[in-house]
Amino acid sequence: MLSVHTSPLHQPGTGDAGGMNVYMVELSRALAEQGVEVDLFTRCRGEGRPGIEDLAPGVRVRHLHAGPRRPLPKEAMPDLVVPFSLALLKQKRRYDLVHSHYWLSGQAGRIASFGWGIPLVHTAHTLALVKNAHLAEGDTPEPELRIRGERQVVGDADRLIANTADEAEALRSLYGAAAPRTEVVRPGVDLRTFGPGAGRAAARARLGLPADAFIPLYAGRIQPLKGPDVLVRAVAELLRMAPELRPRLLVPVVGGHSGAGREGSMGRLAAELGVADVLQACPPVPQDRLAEWYRAADVLVVPSRSESFGLVALEAQACGTPVLAAAVGGLPTAVWDGVSGMLVRGHDPVEYARRLRWLATHPQARVSMGEAAVRHAQGMSWRTSAARTIDVYEDARAAALGRADRVGQGRRHAPAPTAPLSWRNEKAVAQV
Missing domain, CATH: 3.40.50.2000 (Glycogen Phosphorylase B;)
Structure with a gap:
């Protein structure tokens, strides 16, 4: 190779x-x-x-x-x-x-x-x-x-x-x-590394995250093609729609910058939109540690503009976490729309915000999707x-x-x- x-x-x-x-x-x-x-x-x-x-x-x-x-x-x-x-x-x-x-x-x-x-x-x-x-x-x-x-x-x-x-x-x-x-x-997906483990509460305790927070996770390189700006704008729209969510909203961004001239662009946009307080920048981590982040999250957000497959979506589902993703490239294959997660046509931050608000207010649906996500991912070894x-x-x-x-x-x-x-x-x- x-x-x-x-x-x-x-x-x-x-x-x-x-x-x-x-x-x-x-x-x-x-x-x-x-x-x-x-x-x-x-x-x-x-x-x-x-x-x-x-x-x-x-x-x-x-x-x-x-x-x-x-x-x-x-x-x-x-x-x-x-x-x-x-x-x-x-x-x-x-x-x-x-x-x-x-x-x-x-x-x-x-x-x-x-x-x-x-x-x-x-x-x-x-x-x-x-x-x-x-x-x-x-x-x-x-x-x-x-x-x-x-x-x-x-x-x-x-x-x-x-x-x-x-x-x-x-x-x-x-x-x-x-x-x-x-x-x-x-x-x-590596099913030996990515699985439900001891569950969400245990993962949050190990990572030092609040037990009662609503946590949409971004994991991957920070570059325009991956759509991190869509997530930041969606978070701003979410808080405009449901300001009561702010005290318990936490959005970890696990990944590093890729490409020239983009360092800090996500942070600047978050500051401009007034949502820097709910974003948490985290460096890239090894696979076993990334699995803990997946388990700790309520949903993985993958707003990519183009994606040949989207392995992070499959890894998160194997850990029991539903995925909110753009309906591009391989993501409709990786995510079972309406069952193990949700697909969004286009990159309108308002549409992502609506889905996030629904997930935040329907915890049982998140649990059901997470269980389906594990079954879906186990079929792709x-x-x-x-x-x-x-x-x-x-x-x-x-x-x-x-x-x-x-x-x-x-x-x-x-x-x-x-x-x-x-x-x-x-x-x-x-x-x-």
């Missing part, structure tokens, strides 16, 4: 680390439990980590030297794709298949797949054209460079794994992905996701072998991959 711009070892909710990091770690573990040995390649950032780290039995993280050994912004990563690929091709081990995550890794995957003569499976996680269609006001659109890069990966991958049927349709309609090469595999992923791997290998038999040479009868990303890579691609 390849992850160029973020390490599977990074804390989700910080920088560029999020659901994709969780996805890679949990899928790799589940694959290893079913007999698939996995090496996860990422870029060495000079953080003092060893070159090879055991993540779980059968799963290793390997750090490649590509570019400066320090953290770099994601915008600088395209120029490191070829150096990363060259370092990857120097590996002595022999692999059956390469699985890339996100478009930058897909570019490296194209080169590795051709160089090693093995199939490429790609999971996009997010798509530039989808993100650009749902930008927040003032947010920066994804560049044409990324869109071109995604089209290259979609065209070259032996198989594309989409999280939902909607994502598969976006790959086909926006990027021209071939339907026979596009498979839907739903992500799962990483074990099932891994089994389906193995099927995709085997299909990709069978198709590659079939082509090799027909043309009598290697895996591909096409020329080497076109130069990815920028003119600076032309000479390096020729070396490959």
Whole structure:
């Protein structure tokens, strides 16, 4: 597996680390439990980590030297794709298949797949054209460079794994992905970490939260695409509708800022709207601690403008907490509308406020939804996701072998991959 711009070892909710990091770690573990040995390649950032780290039995993280050994912004990563690929091709081990995550890794995957003569499976996680269609006001659109890069990966991958049927349709309609090469595999949830535990009261006691508070929780990176501004405006509307809720309203925000120029924007908006007193900023936390926050909350709010799946929604439901989410991307798959949570069409803060007010005044409904949420989440395990992923791997290998038999040479009868990303890579691609 390849992850160029973020390490599977990074804390989700910080920088560029999020659901994709969780996805890679949990899928790799589940694959290893079913007999698939996995090496996860990422870029060495000079953080003092060893070159090879055991993540779980059968799963290793390997750090490649590509570019400066320090953290770099994601915008600088395209120029490191070829150096990363060259370092990857120097590996002595022999692999059956390469699985890339996100478009930058897909570019490296194209080169590795051709160089090693093995199939490429790609999971996009997010798509530039989808993100650009749902930008927040003032947010920066994804560049044409990324869109071109995604089209290259979609065209070259032996198989594309989409999280939902909607994502598969976006790959086909926006990027021209071939339907026979596009498979839907739903992500799962780690049911060993995320579960009801000892219940809400015990979780609040451990976190030092008021027992009688109404607690809508936000968990994730603080960036415009995730809609934290929608939540802040919804809280202001809620207190305008029901000012009596203020003494017992607490809105924890568990996560870190992501992207440039946005630090403190959520806090400034809360101060402008007069709701800073009910918001509680909390840093990102490890998965076991995050499970406690889910259990402590009355509802998880996921107002994303775009979301390939929304793993936080599934994790919260596994802990017995209903979810109030935007009806975008994979969230209608993750949340059973009206049963394990509620979906909102659009991003009108007033509509979110109305739903929050209803949840605040119907505690028994929250309990019923929470019980349904646990049952819903238990049907989505990483074990099932891994089994389906193995099927995709085997299909990709069978198709590659079939082509090799027909043309009598290697895996591909096409020329080497076109130069990815920028003119600076032309000479390096020729070396490959």
